[in-house]
Amino acid sequence: MNVDEIIGAVLCEDATPRDFSNLRLPQSYRAGVVRREDVGMFEGMASADKDPRKSLHLQDVPVPLPNAGEALVAVMASSVNYNTVWSSIFEPLPTFGFLERYARRSADAARHDQPYHVIGSDLAGVVLRTGPGVNRWKPGDRVVAHCLSVELESSDGHNDTMLDPEQRIWGFETNFGGLAQLALVKSNQLMPKAEHLTWEEAAAPGLVNSTAYRQLVSRNGAGMKQGDNVLIWGASGGLGSYATQLALAGGANPICVVSSAQKADICRAMGAEAIIDRNAEGYKFWKDEHNQDPREWKRFGKRIRELTGG
The missing domain is CATH 3.90.180.10 (Medium-chain alcohol dehydrogenases, catalytic domain)
Incomplete structure (x- = not known):
């Protein structure tokens, strides 16, 4: 056999x-x-x-x-x-x-x-x-x-x-x-x-969709509801793309963080509008291997507020 x-x-x-x-x-x-x-x-x-x-x-x-x-x-x-x-x-x-x-x-x-x-x-x-x-x-x-x-x-x-x-x-x-x-x-x-x-x-979709569903939708997750802002880091990947689609299907507002124009286009094709291309916008969150730059995180937060109306 x-x-x-x-x-x-x-x-x-x-x-x-x-x-x-x-x-x-x-x-x-x-x-x-x-x-x-x-x-x-x-x-x-x-x-x-x-x-x-x-x-x-x-x-x-x-x-x-x-x-x-x-x-x-x-x-x-x-x-x-x-x-x-x-x-x-x-x-x-x-x-x-x-x-x-x-x-x-x-x-x-x-x-x-x-x-x-x-x-x-x-x-x-x-x-x-x-x-x-x-x-x-x-x-x-x-x-x-x-x-x-x-x-x-x-x-x-x-x-x-x-x-x-x-x-x-x-x-x-x-x-x-x-x-x-x-x-x-x-x-x-x-x-x-x-x-x-x-x-x-x-x-x-087994692993990535199950993970995104648990994190956002299930009773053991975030309890996402209509109108929520959902920050999704790596939004064009397997896990992130399902999180983006779940947010859109549930009436939430995904803020998609990606690292290239091509990945930004993937998010737009899914229907997302609020997109941050961290490379295009020049974010450098780490000063060196051990120290982050709080000013960059504040700039990042300001950008999110711009995209979500405050």
């Missing part, structure tokens, strides 16, 4: 849940990984010289079967986000420390501690197998995954999963992430894929 047969089943419109259940899983799959042996390769380098293409590898890894509360998913599309970049340049910390700590939690978690880390915190794909206790999802379901992996064994996380003492970012603090042919997730990470989206479109 190889992964091509799984893809064939996914692309077959007549495939049934039984067809997916009957698929034999391969022994291994191709994944994008960083390796423990490479952790020190960028030490002493300037940030601009830390090239992820030197640390990311494609290799075959063994297929992890889902344990209780887990699902194995055939990945049809994934995406690159800031977790991917941090993982690949081993900053702010190498992710292998996260995997080692997770492995000490239980026998089931021990398999996450490997000499390789399959990274990636987004996916759209099709469920292949589920572990014991999973009732919501079945083989053949088309899904997307958000990146928050929680145990939910503590009451601290029941109202806000980000407060669960065992919350982790899947593919960053756990292994078997989404930049691969297969991925292992908690079943409670899964959501139905919107039928009108392509695989690539469905895979793109």
